[in-house]
Amino acid sequence: MSYPNLSALLEAIIYLAKEPVSIEAIAKALPDVERKTIEETIAMLIEKYRMENHGIEIREVAGGLRFSTKPEHHEILKKFLQSQQAPTRLSLAALETLAVIAYKQPVTVPEIQEIRGVQASGVIKTLLDKKLVAAAGRKEVLGRPILYKTTRDFLIHFGLKEIGELPSMEEFEELIRNQASAEDSIQTELPLEEVQ
Numbered sequence: 385m386s387y388p389n390l391s392a393l394l395e396a397i398i399y400l401a402k403e404p405v406s407i408e409a410i411a412k413a414l415p416d417v418e419r420k421t422i423e424e425t426i427a428m429l430i431e432k433y434r435m436e437n438h439g440i441e442i443r444e445v446a447g448g449l450r451f452s453t454k455p456e457h458h459e460i461l462k463k464f465l466q467s468q469q470a471p472t473r474l475s476l477a478a479l480e481t482l483a484v485i486a487y488k489q490p491v492t493v494p495e496i497q498e499i500r501g502v503q504a505s506g507v508i509k510t511l512l513d514k515k516l517v518a519a520a521g522r523k524e525v526l527g528r529p530i531l532y533k534t535t536r537d538f539l540i541h542f543g544l545k546e547i548g549e550l551p552s553m554e555e556f557e558e559l560i561r562n563q564a565s566a567e568d569s570i571q572t573e574l575p576l577e578e579v580q
Contacts, residue, residue: 390417390425398429404448404540446539446546474514481507482516483556486538486547490520490531508532516541 433441511517520533
């Protein structure tokens, strides 16, 4: 079977997919189309959306393809989204714990607590519930504590292709400091009855 407009069909598949969609998954959905043809058409789509008259692009994220807004529009889009819905943010403790896991993975709760200097069990549960981290087996030491690692959802949430794209530790610490100061200013700006 031939598809009269393969480009439009691939665009629709990438747009429709809830998760980043791999070329393998696309090839399975289109068994009559050669993989090379799919790859070439996707490459043309990626180039098409790179042009400045498009506000979105096709990016490779976590081993798949997905539509994403272009970085030059992020500030305005962030303001737009903030006006539309309440932001879902991670607490400072959750961000710090997530940073330790991301940079030291696989890592145990006692190792996280040693680095952070505070109890981490509750924060780990939150990160597990949000599916940003997962168990990665057990460490072969006394007590065999559970090892934790980041997940594919972590990559998707932060728009990373792979864990190697993480910012440097210094950049991440700056991000945490900025969030902490933003949260402090929000607390001081709220009327007293809203804080209580």
